[in-house]
Amino acid sequence: MAARRTLVSASILDADLADLENEARKALKAGSNRIHLDVMDGHFVPNITFGPGLIKRLRCIGKKPFDAHLMISEPGRYMDQFIDAGCDSITFHVEVEEPIEPTLLKIRKAGRQAGLAVKPGTPLSALEPYRDLLDIVMVMTVEPGFGGQSFMRDAARKILPAHGYLADRVSGQVHVDGGVNRRSAALCGRLGAEVLVVGSTLWKKGHDIAREIALIKALADEGYRSGFGKTAVDPGEPG
Numbered sequence: 001m002a003a004r005r006t007l008v009s010a011s012i013l014d015a016d017l018a019d020l021e022n023e024a025r026k027a028l029k030a031g032s033n034r035i036h037l038d039v040m041d042g043h044f045v046p047n048i049t050f051g052p053g054l055i056k057r058l059r060c061i062g063k064k065p066f067d068a069h070l071m072i073s074e075p076g077r078y079m080d081q082f083i084d085a086g087c088d089s090i091t092f093h094v095e096v097e098e099p100i101e102p103t104l105l106k107i108r109k110a111g112r113q114a115g116l117a118v119k120p121g122t123p124l125s126a127l128e129p130y131r132d133l134l135d136i137v138m139v140m141t142v143e144p145g146f147g148g149q150s151f152m153r154d155a156a157r158k159i160l161p162a163h164g165y166l167a168d169r170v171s172g173q174v175h176v177d178g179g180v181n182r183r184s185a186a187l188c189g190r191l192g193a194e195v196l197v198v199g200s201t202l203w204k205k206g207h208d209i210a211r212e213i214a215l216i217k218a219l220a221d222e223g224y225r226s227g228f229g230k231t232a233v234d235p236g237e238p239g
Ligand code: DX5
Pocket: 011, 012, 013, 014, 036, 038, 069, 142, 143, 144, 145, 146, 147, 148, 149, 177, 178, 179, 180, 197, 198, 199, 200, 201
């Protein structure tokens, strides 16, 4: 069997929040390559989750990469704390109304991967000024704020061109976040996404986490092998 290309970053947003340590361990044991941590401040998005203190505490589960996804209005103000918490990558939103470049530089200076996320309605051109500073471009395929929403195929069109905004095309990664499951994985792979953020489908009653992750990776890899660069997004395809 060919080596797997697509990585999964399990989002613990819809896991048992009272037992996050075990839930994160479970996701890694089931084949997740990374853990995706959704930080929300009730201001940038209409939901509140957790902060750097909880992430730091979760580091006890081991060395697998932690991806922080900051849906907060003032990432610059809290960046030292997220760096100190042991995040391997830190992604915040290009839509924030504060200077972005100094925060990206701070993340990189700390030796972590720096990323910017784009909401479904934001064009990739918003990333233009930060081209040389991005290790990660995170394409949101739902409106940020909640797990369990439907994958937006129109927003997925940005996955392929997002690669053009990475500082280094070899080590850089495009992450796709929102509504990724068995139905949308092949399209994400076909468009060349390196990391799929997978949330609610892992935690649904009756779902076997290991089976979901294996299927999603296999479908994405198959999409990449058979369709990368060949096929455009067909908005009529079932989502
Ligand atoms: C939504 C979060 C996502 C979410 C994904 O704002 O950024 O990471 O947890 O969950 P699903 O896979 O259910 O869309």
